[in-house]
Amino acid sequence: MNSSDAVLAGLDSELGWLREIYTHLHRHPELSLEEHQTSQLVEEKLTAFGYNVTRIGGTGVVGVLANGAGPTVLARADMDALPVTxxxxxxxxxxVDGVMHACGHDMHVSALLGAAKLLADNRRAxxxxxxxLFQPAEEVGAGSKAMVDDGLITKAPRPDVALAQHVMPFAAGTLATTAGPVLSAGDSLKITVHGKGAHGSMPHMSVDPVVLASSIVLRLQTVVSRETKPGDFAVVTVGALNAGAKSNIIPDRATLxxxxxxxxxQVRSAxxxxxxxxxxxxxxxxxxxREPEFENYDQFPLTSNDRAVTDQVTEAFTAHxxxxxVSRATPQTASEDFSRIPDAFGVPYTFWLLxxxxxxxxQAAVAKGTVSRDIPANHSPFFAPVIEPTLSVGVQTHVVAALSYLTKDA
Incomplete structure (x- = not known):
């Protein structure tokens, strides 16, 4: 029996309380940086398992289990919910009215708690x-930064490798890995342009910011179509254009x-x-x-998996x-802030899809060609992972990935 099999032999006996944790978290979601009850629950569980527990970054929780000589592995789960009904x-x-775990972070927390318990119970293996590491505020791109800013790299041991996973809308019981970019860098940008207000009947007295903003929207379409090299990936979306409040008033500003x-x-910078x-x-x-104003917010770094780490973890997944x-993941256009944590430590990482x-x-939706129509995606009010086999596989992936480094004969 190998180390993974030895540690996972007791999984079935843990699934009862893990299901209760998952359904409890789903019933009681908390928004970004408000994960107080979730953090308390995590802290209590890790302490009971024998971990040395520290609060970092407000609602962030880090549990450390030292078990002799060998590598140090960091595994991360995010905890926050979304403003979705x-x-x-x-x-x-x-x-909770208007709040929902519509992205599977309740599953992430439950799976990592399960792995933490099994590893604590089987230290001989x-x-x-x-x-x-349980991170707050992934949805707004602020949680990993809050933990780093609060001294994560001095308050926690330096890992040799960092691991994370995310539940996605494909078949439970399967997973996907890839080296290189797996999630895009994401930037949200607020732009305010200034005009000169006037009466709607006197446009010659104005500098119309509505027309100005409209010209900007049209011209921005050329950034991808004419300035980005074919084969390079980029998306530029204008999600909102706000100006004025009345039909006969030309406003003095517009916001995009x-x-x-x-x-x-490099593409991002360009x-x-x-x-x-x-x-x-x-x-x-x-x-x-007046000069336009630019405000960057909700910034997410690129998630680009280290090849050596990804190959090692993928090999362990395939064997188990x-x-x-186990399939090759297609890079997703969604974004994450996990990579700030290993980047702060200066260590390699891999992030896989569950x-x-x-x-x-x-499979029925695949056969009918209706996946995009029939399968709710992350952030949908209908999104909810099926508890099994998602939960048990999510626990196993964390254990198997960690033990590809922590086994005594590794």
Missing amino acids: EATGLPYSSE WSGTYIA LLNIRTYDN VLAAIERIVRGECAAAGSP FGADA GGVDPETY
């Missing part, structure tokens, strides 16, 4: 140090909200520079009386679950 109709639906996604930091150049150019062309259960949809339901 649940529509699943599940018996354990959210009891491995050697090294295991760090279970942009979202940018890229897989390459896209952001092009956006600023276009905005300033259009403002100058319109005779804007079988080749049919299926969360009932396998029969998913």
Whole structure:
């Protein structure tokens, strides 16, 4: 029996309380940086398991289990929910108005707690140090930064490798890995452009920011189509354009909200520079009386998996679950802030995807070609991973990945 099998032999006996943890968290979601009850629950569990527990970054929790000589592995789960009104109709639906675990972070917390418990209970099977890190505020890109800013790299042991996973809308019981970019860098940008207000019947007396903003929106479409090299990935979306409040008043300003996604930091820099150049150019062309204002917010770093770490973890997954259960992940256009943690320590990492949809339901949708229509995606009010086999596989992935480094004969 190998180390993973030895540690996971007791999984079935742990699934009862883990299901209770998951349904409790789903019923009681907490928004970003408000994860107080979730953090308390995690802290109590880790302490009971024998971990040395520290609060870092407000509601962040780090549990450290030192178990002799060997590597140090950090595993991370995010904890925050979304401002979404649940529509699943599940018996354990959210009891908090307008708040829902619509991205599976309740599953992430439950799976990492399960792995932490099994590793604590089976210390003879491995050697090294295991760090279970529970991060707040992933949804707004602020939680990992809050933990780093609060001294994470001095308050926790330096890991040799960092691991994380995310439940996604594909068949439960399967998982996907890839080296290189797996999640895009994400930038949200608020741009305010200034005009000169006037009566709607006297447009010649104005510098119309509505026309100015409209010109900017159209010109921004060329950033991807004409300034980004074919084959390079970039998305520039104008999600909101707000100006004025009355039909016969030309306002004095307009605000645009942009979202940018890229897989390459050089492409990211070029896209952001092009956006600023276009905005300033259009403002100058319109005779804007003031320079435009740029505000970056909700920024997410690129998640780009280390090849050596990914290959090692993928090999361990394939040996444990079988080749049919492990596929190559397609890079996702969604974004995450996990990578700030290993980047702060200066260590390699891998981030894999975990299926969360009932396998029969998913295969039926694939056969009909209706996956995008019939399978709720993350952030949907209908999104909720099927508890099994998602939970048990989520625990196993954390254990197997960690033990690919922590086994005594590794």
